[in-house]
Amino acid sequence: MPDDAPQAPVLGSPRPVTGYRILLPGQWDQVPLRHGTEAAIRRILDSAFSRIPDDAPKDKIGPYRQELERRFRSAVEQAQRGNALDLYLPVKPMNDVNLGASIVVSESLVPRSVRSARPSDPTDVVVQFLAQDGVENADLSSGEVDGALAVRREHVCESDGAIGDELASRRVEYIITVPGDPERWFIAAFSTVGGGSPRDELADALVEWFDAVMATFRWRRG
Known part of the structure; x- marks a missing residue:
């Protein structure tokens, strides 16, 4: 058989890799960086903003939200500049530690x-x-x-x-x-x-x- 002839698949050979999975605790969330990035950003930020106490000083809430969003988007943009696939961040405190x-x-x-x-x-x-x-x-x-x-x-x-x-x-x-x-x-x-x-x-x-x-x-x- 010529070297360049098509080869029949070997019975039981591993299927090709199409992705990966890892197990993370619920305090962490994924931001896909190729598709669906903005939707993930908004979902995570909305969840974070919903945890702001109702009795928080009104004059503090606006600057806090702006700084949180700035830092979050900065981390996403930095990962995208590196041509990454996914970014995982701790979006909730773990044992009261950020x-x-x-x-x-x-x-x-x-x-x-x-x-x-x-x-x-x-x-x-x-x-x-x-x-x-x-x-x-x-x-x-x-x-x-x-x-x-x-x-x-x-x-x-x-x-x-x-x-x-x-x-x-x-x-x-x-x-x-x-x-x-x-x-x-x-x-x-x-x-x-x-x-x-x-x-x-x-x-x-x-x-x-x-x-x-x-x-x-x-x-x-x-």
Whole structure:
């Protein structure tokens, strides 16, 4: 049979990946960034505004709503500039604590410069891929997530003083190979400012929580 002849599907072969799912507590909500973004923004903001106490000072409500919407839309726009797929944010307090945290989901193709180097191991591919963004002193480890090779990277990103980025943040990324498509990588990036320091106990607890969330990750197959 010629090499380029159509191949019959293998009985019992896995169906192609069409998406993903993760399990999050009810305090978190999803903002899709490709379709339905504005509807999700309005739904989340309306829910947040509905929780403002009826006896709140009228002169405080307007500025509070405006600042909440500004910060929320700023986070969405920042994720969209990164060409992300989904943004997850804690939209309700957890144990009366308002969390400064987010999860950004995106996908990326292996850069041509990395493909041309032809590394022999998939882990080497993602390590070279990560090396291109200039992050130093990161903790790297590898394993599997729902049967796919995954590399976990954790580091602290110092503040650059820009608006909306005034505090240093603790960041954890899972970079996962997409089954059946070795040049595509799925990326789930978690970020938190902790209780004001990316190295405090709250940040440590939230990193452990995100690792537990990623243990629930499963591919959706068509």
